[in-house]
Amino acid sequence: MVEVKLWAGLRPLADNQSVATVEASNIREMLRKLEERYPGLATPFRGQVAVAVDGVIYRDDWSKELPEGAEVMLIKRLAGG
Amino acid sequence: MSFDATFQNKRFNSVGTRPLRPDGIDKVTGRARYGADFNMPGQLVARVLRSPHAHARIKGIDTSKAEAVKGVKAIVTAADMPDLTDGDEALFAILDNCMAREKAMYDGHAVAAVAAIDESSAKAALKLIKVDYEVLPHVVDVDAAMMADAPVLNDTIFTQGVEPAPSKPSNVANRSEFGHGDVDAGFAKADIIVERSYKTEQAHQGYIEPHACVASCNADGTADLWVCTQGHFVYRQNCADLLGLEASKLRVTSSEIGGGFGGKTHVWAEPVALALSRKAGRPVKLIMSREEVFRASGPTSATSIDVKIGATKDGKITAAEATLRYTSGPYPDMWAELGAMTAFAPYDLENVKTVGFEVVVNRPKVAAYRAPSAPMAAFAAESAVDELAKEIGMDPVDFRIANVAKEGTRSSYGPVYGPIGIGPTLDAAKAHPHMSAPLGPNQGRGMACGFWFNFGGQTCTDLNISADGTVTIAVGTVDVGGSRASLSLIVAEELGIEYSDVKAVIADTSTLGYNDMTDGSRGTFSTSMATISAARNAIEVMRQRAAIMWDIPLEHIYWEDGHAKAAGSKHGNRAPLSVKDIAAEAGNTGGPIAGHSELVADGAGVSFATHICDIEVDSETGSSRVVRYTVIQDAGKAVHPAYVEGQYQGGAAQGIGWALNEEYIYGDDGRLQNPGFLDYRIPVCSDLPMIDTQILEIPNPNHPYGVRGVGETSIVPPLAAIANAVSNAVGLRMSHIPLSPPRILAALNAAKT
The missing domain is CATH 3.30.365.10 (Aldehyde oxidase/xanthine dehydrogenase, molybdopterin binding domain)
Known part of the structure; x- marks a missing residue:
């Protein structure tokens, strides 16, 4: 099981939850299960999110495995210069 | 990802050497060959008509007289670039910015464009395009735009991120919040609290090469674009989406690039060139002048930031809080949010809260500028940290070391850090000869830390x-x-x-x-x-x-x-x-x-730097001069160390210019007063000392060679390092960037009275 923290802007789309628990072994599975539970997340999940796993930010590699007990946070996909 | 990117501690033969650059x-x-150096047979020259008003409704555009000018082959307005963005707000903002639709949102906003056989014909045609404007009230200042009586730029903007949702539109597009702990309880434990407001003015990336392209649309639906860009695949997608082209049929070739720094990360004029070419049936060359670059391509945000930090007498920060207001031009974006995420990132804080407000104003659409939004946030936070260290009576480096983030620290923006390099940069600063070198008369020393997400x-x-x-x-x-x-x-x-x-x-x-x-x-x-x-x-x-x-x-x-x-x-x-x-x-x-x-x-890992600056101030004129500057930053592994040093030096030089001189100045009419390098002063070589660098190599565990990105972080600390140095030189806390001579002189004179 993975505890996923949602940034404030996502919470209204997820029944105002700040944390969601899902059974997922990688980022792709986690996002899919969150979207199944909260369909409103579909739009931000298309190109607007990044995932911090134990402090490292993943923007594209949805195959990244989620270790047991990992800290997982959804954050906005960042801009760079 | 099938490739194993795990760091392998190997011995290098080529990596780490300094061969001559191939270009x-x-x-x-x-x-x-830069963007303007491409040419095609039969190409036309494009020129863009831009709004002279900061805010105006476009009631009508009459191009009939311009079309009759000999040599004119095509004229386009928003009518030639229909909205195909299908509800994508970010893409619509790019489209509307390329060519104003219902309203001109800032001085310089494109309203029409001409392609003609030569420049004189194009210019003559521009003068004959009649635009019927209804001039509207405007606002360019971030704080003024947030006032209840401010003219509202877009009545579909209702502040997001607040409860309850507002019933009226405003210029505040979004509120974001980060942090953890209880800041009120933290401040209650503090022996000393510093609280101050800061402002930074809008700066441009100042790339030497203006935007330039040649577009050629063919009758069979294929097209070519030669362009100066930081990302030709992204430009291809932008243009295809905006013009209804098939991406694979649009071939984009990037030129050499005379600087971008974030300013060439999305299209500005390229869809207009393609639209003109499509209409004219001939290749079209479009080059923005320097004035157009300043007026109508993306500068960074102007900001207004409040910071409050408390600490115990023995130097432990108990709470930190910041409210950050960033302009985004006329279109909402996430610049304040980035500032709110980065402001206190270097520190291990039990109680921290940052709030960002995204504010639309009648200024050009903001674009990324090298670690976007972080320099301004660092300026405010690091100025307050420095002031707090002084109040406590601690050395500023020691105070930062006492509160520095490390592996296991919960960052101010949320996640817990893995291995990070801020501590080693501070240790290196403490040990650096620069920190203990004697200062001359009228000189002050400042230092500051900076953070950026790489990706x-x-x-x-x-x-x-x-x-x-x-x-x-x-x-x-x-x-x-x-x-x-x-x-x-x-x-x-x-x-x-x-x-x-x-x-x-x-x-x-x-x-x-x-x-x-x-x-x-x-x-x-x-x-x-x-x-x-x-x-x-x-x-x-x-x-x-x-x-x-x-x-x-x-x-x-x-x-x-x-x-x-x-x-x-x-x-x-x-x-x-x-x-x-x-x-x-x-x-x-x-x-x-x-x-x-x-x-x-993926797995780029976050990046930190510490900078040290000595500055000399002439108290009679307010003029200042950087006399010594040192950059310390972790590169993971410097593949070509001379280029890494160049990135460190370039970021510092841009930050110094932003800190001391660069500033968009608007008149009461909302028009930009200084759209040129004579009046918008960027530093040149003779303005700066040799910028010393120290490369730390703490391997990135997520790269086979340990490499980290080095391009952006070096622009984050300079605003604060300069401000701290100037403040120490003049004995006054300087809180408004840029610290131009008039601003320093005004502060000195105010202190005398």
């Missing part, structure tokens, strides 16, 4: 080995800071060949798979990963060819020091085969030898 001779002899992204590399054993790599990330040199070093390292035997080129969008832009400090980080992968794939091919040449099983062949070698006593007498040996036989062993890689490079 240097062309650039200094004028042979390099990676989608990346693709082709590596081809020629029959003579030399190698070409084709990459899709535009070389803005020396990546062709560093990638050539990496090929030399992997294949065991000479750097001079490698040629790196930037492929166009039709000859290589998709690549994200060169932004987020990702150029060398990401493309080196794909290049290592491509080289290792080529090595596998060469092992197979060696097996054929020797007629022995593949599993008996291994690769070492740039050669295929046969394993075991059975094959021990065979002389190793070099890349050249294998390449020479390629035609009869299976054909061309190549390695290809496409991957997502």
Whole structure:
């Protein structure tokens, strides 16, 4: 099981939850299960999110495995210069 | 991702050396081809008509007289660029920015464009286009735009992120909040609290090369675009989406780039050039003037920031809080949010809260500028940290070390840090001779820390080995800071060949798979990963060819020091085969030898820097001069150290200019008063001392060589380092960037009265 923290802007789309628990072994599975539970997340999940796993930010590699007990946070996909 | 990007602690032969840059001779002899250097037979010249008003409704545009001008071949307005964005707000903002639709949102906003056989015809036509404006009230200041009586730019903007949702539109597009703990409880534990408000003015990236392109649309639906950009694949997608083209039929070729720094990460004029070409049926060249670049391409945000920090007498921060207001131009974005995320990132804070407000104003659409939004947040936070250290009576470096973030610290923006490098940069600063060097009269010393998220992204590399054993790599990330040199070093390292035997080129969008832009400090980080992968794939091919040449099983062949070698006593007498040996036989062993890689490079890791600055202030004029400057930053592994130093120095130089002089100045009419380098003062070589650098190499665990991005973080600390130095020099806390001579003089005079 993975505890996923949602940034404030996502919470209204997820029944105002700040944390969601899902059974997922990688980022792709986690996002899919969150979207199944909260369909409103579909739009931000298309190109607007990044995932911090134990402090490292993943923007594209949805195959990244989620270790047991990992800290997982959804954050906005960042801009760079 | 199939490629194993885990750090391997290997010994390097080529990586870490400083060979001559492959693009240097062309650039200094004028042979390099920039955006404006492309030409096509029969090409037309484009010019853009821009709004003279900061805010105006466009009631009508009459182009009939302009169309009658001899030599005019096409005129486009928003009517020629219908909205195909299908509800994508970010894409619509780009479209509306390229060509104003219902309203002109800032001084310089494009309202029409002409393509003609020559410049004089185009200019004559521009004068004959009649735009019927209804001038509207405007607002350019971030604090004024947030007032209840401010003119509202867009009545569909209702502040997001607040409860309850507002019932009236406003210029505040979004509120974001980060942090943890209880700041009120933290401040209650503080012995000393510093609370201050700061402002920073809008600065432009100041790239030397203006935006330029040649667009050519063909009757069969195909098109070509030659353009100066940080990301030609992204430009292709932007243009295809905005104009209804098929992406694969639009071939985009990137030119050499005379700087981008974030300002060339999305399109500004290129869709207009394509629309003109489509209408005229001829190629169209569009070059923005410097004035147009200032008025109508993306500067960074102007900001207004409040900071409150408390600490105990023994130097432990108990709470930190900031409210950050950022302008985003007329279109909502996420600039304040980035500022709120980065402000206190260097510190281990039990109680922290940051709130960002995204504010729309009648200024140009803000674009990323090198670690976007972080320099302003760091200016405010690091100024307050410095002031607090002084109040407590602690050395500013020691105070920061006492509160520094480390592995296991919960960052102010949320996640817990893994291994990070801020501590080592502070330790290096404390030990650096600069910190203990004596200061002269009227001089002050300042230091500051900075943070930025780096990132990676989608990346693709082709590596081809020629029959003579030399190698070409084709990459899709535009070389803005020396990546062709560093990638050539990496090929030399992997294949065991000479750097001079490698040629790196930037492929166009039709000859290589998709690549994200060169932004987020990702150029060398990401493309080196794909290049290592491509080289290792080529090595596998060469092992197979060696097996054929020797007629022995593949599993008996291994690769070492740039050669295929046969394993075991059975094959021990065979002389190793070099890349050249294998390449020479390629035609009869299976054909061309190549390695290809496409991957997502993630795991870039966050980046920190510490800067030290000495500045001398003339108290009679307010003029200041940087007399010594030192940059300390972690590179993970410096592939080409001279280029890494160049990135450190370049970021510092831009930050110094922003801190001391650069500023968009608007008149009461909302028009930009200084759209040129005479009045918008960026530093030149004679303004700056040699900027010293110290490269730390703490390997990134998520890159085979340990590489980290280095392009952006170096612009984060300078605003604060300069402000701290000036404040120490004059004995007054300076809180408004830029610290231009009039502003310093005004502060000195105010202190006398």
